[in-house]
Amino acid sequence: MYIIVAGGGKVGHYLTRALIDAGHEVLLLEKDRSRADYLSEDLGEVVTWGDACEVSTMKEVGMERADVVVAVTGDDEDNLVICQMAKRKFHVPRTIARVNNPKNEDIFEMLGIDATVSSTKIIFNLIEQQIETDEVIPLAPLQRGNIEIVEVDLGPKSPVVGKRINQVALPQDALIISIVRDGHAILPNIDVVFKEGDSVIALVNADQEAQLRAIFAESH
Amino acid sequence: MKVIILGCGRIGSTLARSLVRDGEDVTIIDRTSTAFRRLGPDFKGKMVLGNGIDEEVMLKAGIKDADAFIAVTNGDNTNIMSVQIAKEKFHVPKVIARIYDPIRAYAYRELGLQTICTTVVGARLIKDTLLGKELGAMADYCALNPEDPVI
Numbered sequence: 001m002y003i004i005v006a007g008g009g010k011v012g013h014y015l016t017r018a019l020i021d022a023g024h025e026v027l028l029l030e031k032d033r034s035r036a037d038y039l040s041e042d043l044g045e046v047v048t049w050g051d052a053c054e055v056s057t058m059k060e061v062g063m064e065r066a067d068v069v070v071a072v073t074g075d076d077e078d079n080l081v082i083c084q085m086a087k088r089k090f091h092v093p094r095t096i097a098r099v100n101n102p103k104n105e106d107i108f109e110m111l112g113i114d115a116t117v118s119s120t121k122i123i124f125n126l127i128e129q130q131i132e133t134d135e136v137i138p139l140a141p142l143q144r145g146n147i148e149i150v151e152v153d154l155g156p157k158s159p160v161v162g163k164r165i166n167q168v169a170l171p172q173d174a175l176i177i178s179i180v181r182d183g184h185a186i187l188p189n190i191d192v193v194f195k196e197g198d199s200v201i202a203l204v205n206a207d208q209e210a211q212l213r214a215i216f217a218e219s220h
Numbered sequence: 221m222k223v224i225i226l227g228c229g230r231i232g233s234t235l236a237r238s239l240v241r242d243g244e245d246v247t248i249i250d251r252t253s254t255a256f257r258r259l260g261p262d263f264k265g266k267m268v269l270g271n272g273i274d275e276e277v278m279l280k281a282g283i284k285d286a287d288a289f290i291a292v293t294n295g296d297n298t299n300i301m302s303v304q305i306a307k308e309k310f311h312v313p314k315v316i317a318r319i320y321d322p323i324r325a326y327a328y329r330e331l332g333l334q335t336i337c338t339t340v341v342g343a344r345l346i347k348d349t350l351l352g353k354e355l356g357a358m359a360d361y362c363a364l365n366p367e368d369p370v371i
Contacts, residue, residue, distance in 0.1 A: 053296070053297060053321075053324070054321070054323070055323045055324070055327070056323075075297070076273065076301070077273055077295065077297035077298045077300070077301040077302075078297050080297070080300070080301050080304075081296075081297040081300055081301070081324070084331075085324075085327060088327070088331060089327055101273075101274065103274070103275055104273075107275075107304075107305055107308075107309060110308050110309065111304055111308060
């Protein structure tokens with residue numbers, strides 16, 4: 001697969017190296033001359049100095065035969081233009097943009113970008129998992145955050161402790177995927193009885209997260 | 221008419237003052253407060269400080285009931301992105317983007333955005349003046365044909 005990476009910051013640098021290691025044909029575009037020289041020292045001839053927003057650069061690197069274009073500069077507006085030009089002018093089948101402002105995820109989708117990656121949102125979710133301010137911890141957003149995989153840790157006062165799985169009425173759009181007990185994943189068959197210290201892993205529609213919390217969390 | 225202008229540089233400030241004089245309702249956005257000095261002390265329009273591709277800032281500027289959104293920052297991509305948000309998300313009836321790069325201006329005009337490439341307009345105007353030609357119609361100055369030797 002021929003992959004063009006636009007933007008040679010830290011993300012672009014290590015992404016390019018990982019893609020090369022995975023056996024892909026990769027080209028990294030960086031518009032700052034000295035930064036491009038620095039990157040070539042490490043990555044070799046896959047680095048090209050040029051502005052990925054300029055059509056002349058796009059032609060030079062053979063954008064029309066790229067399978068994927070990944071725009072990972074630090075500016076959302078540049079990432080948008082790179083992907084739109086790649087898609088509409090050079091008919092690149094798949095374009096992926098990094099978004100720095102998480103709110104731009106929806107706008108990028110509306111404007112025809114195939115996929116977005118929001119580093120801010122990913123880091124926020126990871127930090128939320130670590131600081132555990134809430135009983136329901138989001139593990140992974142799916143479908144742009146409309147559906148979530150969450151973890152609920154059962155404390156001693158949780159109203160479901162001692163109950164069988166089929167005695168607990170879940171919200172309509174929620175599904176228990178697994179119960180993690182003493183480091184082992186248990187499949188949610190009807191014989192499972194919730195115990196204190198269990199971690200319940202569930203799939204839930206984001207707007208029913210509060211209902212899920214009300215069912216599993218300790219009553220205060 | 222309620223007009224939002226993004227970018228209080230030379231074009232943005234001149235346009236804002238001119239529209240206010242015509243009696244239009246003008247809001248101008250810029251990310252540096254010192255840029256607003258270009259408007260002069262008696263400017264009657266509204267000034268909003270912030271990043272023009274941030275929805276919150278656009279909402280603060282009143283994008284929901286704007287009749288027009290004009291992007292004239294010195295960043296081509298900022299202008300391209302902001303007018304697309306104004307058009308596709310907030311359904312502003314009239315959006316115009318100033319784009320320095322003729323190729324990008326042409327590409328986005330083909331995609332249905334109203335773009336004005338001041339680089340091409342300026343070069344043609346200066347050339348005709350230099351050659352002592354009678355000045356042509358504005359549409360000819362604004363035309364973006366990729367085969368044109370100027371582009």
